[in-house]
Amino acid sequence: MKYSSRYEKSIYTGRPDAVHGQLIIEYEKPNVFKNKRAIDNAFEQLVRYIKGLSEEEKKELFIYEAKYIGVAFDGDKIFFVRYKGKKEKPKIELEDKDFIIEGPYDFNIESAKTFLIHLRGLSRLPLTADNLCKRFGEKGVASNVIPAFVNALKYWGNQTQIKTFFDEWKRLFGIVYSEGFNSSYGKGIDKFYQVYNVKREANFQEILFSIHTYFTFLMKLLTAEILTLRETSFSSSFISSLIHFSDEELKRKLEEIEDGSIYAQKGITNFLEGDFFRWYLSALDSPELKDAIREIARGLEEFEPATNIIEPNLTRDLLKKLYQYLVPKEIRHNLGEYYTPDWLAELLLNEVGYDGNLNKRLLDPACGSGTFLVLAIQRAIKYGKEKEKLPDIEIIKRILKNIWGFDLNPLAVISARTNYLLSF
Numbered sequence: 136m137k138y139s140s141r142y143e144k145s146i147y148t149g150r151p152d153a154v155h156g157q158l159i160i161e162y163e164k165p166n167v168f169k170n171k172r173a174i175d176n177a178f179e180q181l182v183r184y185i186k187g188l189s190e191e192e193k194k195e196l197f198i199y200e201a202k203y204i205g206v207a208f209d210g211d212k213i214f215f216v217r218y219k220g221k222k223e224k225p226k227i228e229l230e231d232k233d234f235i236i237e238g239p240y241d242f243n244i245e246s247a248k249t250f251l252i253h254l255r256g257l258s259r260l261p262l263t264a265d266n267l268c269k270r271f272g273e274k275g276v277a278s279n280v281i282p283a284f285v286n287a288l289k290y291w292g293n294q295t296q297i298k299t300f301f302d303e304w305k306r307l308f309g310i311v312y313s314e315g316f317n318s319s320y321g322k323g324i325d326k327f328y329q330v331y332n333v334k335r336e337a338n339f340q341e342i343l344f345s346i347h348t349y350f351t352f353l354m355k356l357l358t359a360e361i362l363t364l365r366e367t368s369f370s371s372s373f374i375s376s377l378i379h380f381s382d383e384e385l386k387r388k389l390e391e392i393e394d395g396s397i398y399a400q401k402g403i404t405n406f407l408e409g410d411f412f413r414w415y416l417s418a419l420d421s422p423e424l425k426d427a428i429r430e431i432a433r434g435l436e437e438f439e440p441a442t443n444i445i446e447p448n449l450t451r452d453l454l455k456k457l458y459q460y461l462v463p464k465e466i467r468h469n470l471g472e473y474y475t476p477d478w479l480a481e482l483l484l485n486e487v488g489y490d491g492n493l494n495k496r497l498l499d500p501a502c503g504s505g506t507f508l509v510l511a512i513q514r515a516i517k518y519g520k521e522k523e524k525l526p527d528i529e530i531i532k533r534i535l536k537n538i539w540g541f542d543l544n545p546l547a548v549i550s551a552r553t554n555y556l557l558s559f
Contacts, residue, residue: 151184160206168212181205181216182234214238262438264456272460276434281331283427284345292418300414311544312470351412354553362401377432455504491518493533502540505551512558
């Protein structure tokens with residue numbers, strides 16, 4: 136993905152100092168942002184530029200993407216301007232009230248990192264549910280990777296050990312799915328054969344187990360990448376190194392993922408607790424499987440892992456839609472899997488009176504992939520910042536203490552934990 140850089144580009148609303156792809160930068164005199172009027176003037180100027188460039192790139196009458204982000208910098212302070220209106224709603228014109236200012240912040244390591252993430256994000260795909268589905272859904276990476284997992288499950292590695300993991304999965308998911316787990320054979324297997332190019336020798340449960348393994352592996356890699364970005368240098372990438380490891384190094388690094396040590400080193404001590412989806416480690420002598428793992432990593436390398444910093448709302452319950460793409464609706468419904476849409480979760484949070492108050496406790500006793508938890512966390516963060524003016528670490532401590540979920544489904548639990556972590 137390429138983007139152009141333009142300096143003092145003329146548009147009908149003015150002449151911005153620099154435009155890098157979708158990033159508009161306005162440089163001001165040193166320390167001018169000590170004056171609120173100067174901040175307001177720079178904000179209004181950036182809004183005009185965003186509106187002007189959005190007008191130029193409008194593809195349909197009254198439909199604006201408003202994808203530009205404004206940055207103002209005076210050498211000491213920096214702030215960001217973004218559109219917060221409803222992007223899919225037709226408008227005669229973009230309105231000033233739909234733009235917000237984030238900052239000004241002191242220009243330090245953290246604000247510089249945010250600025251650089253915006254720049255880096257121009258050449259990467261935003262980490263959104265739609266983009267994940269396109270890249271990793273049934274018509275993307277999954278079409279090659281799922282058959283590799285199925286083949287490894289049946290024909291490679293330590294079959295006795297693999298069978299132990301598979302039997303434990305069948306036992307637990309037999310409880311989770313109840314009657315649907317066995318009755319899905321007839322209704323589901325033909326659908327799976329249509330969607331994935333797997334051999335007819337594979338049965339329904341083997342394919343579903345492989346899909347679950349693929350889905351959880353994707354979550355583990357994504358989480359490791361985000362933690363690496365947060366805890367190490369800006370340019371480091373866990374995923375990139377994984378692609379280029381030798382087979383021996385690859386196995387060692389995958390073992391670090393599966394025993395949880397890679398997360399524990401960064402303070403996340405209970406992200407993984409030894410699940411049966413680590414069975415693939417016993418089948419890594421399959422060349423096809425190793426290629427599949429590297430293909431997953433290459434696919435993830437195309438994404439900007441810090442999208443939740445750039446645009447938090449884009450990453451809400453990021454994984455729910457992907458799972459729905461991987462397992463056809465007929466099969467999910469026969470298994471009793473139904474996911475709460477965001478609008479309904481928002482309505483129910485309103486109905487129970489949860490406004491994000493950090494002293495209130497919230498429990499979802501059947502949390503699924505964490506839809507309610509994610510929306511509650513977003514409310515809590517907003518409440519802590521805007522109403523209580525608390526530092527980030529205090530907000531996080533209160534959220535960890537007061538927002539909880541649990542579920543019988545181990546796949547749902549790891550999804551919810553991933554979404555919970557992404558919310559921060």
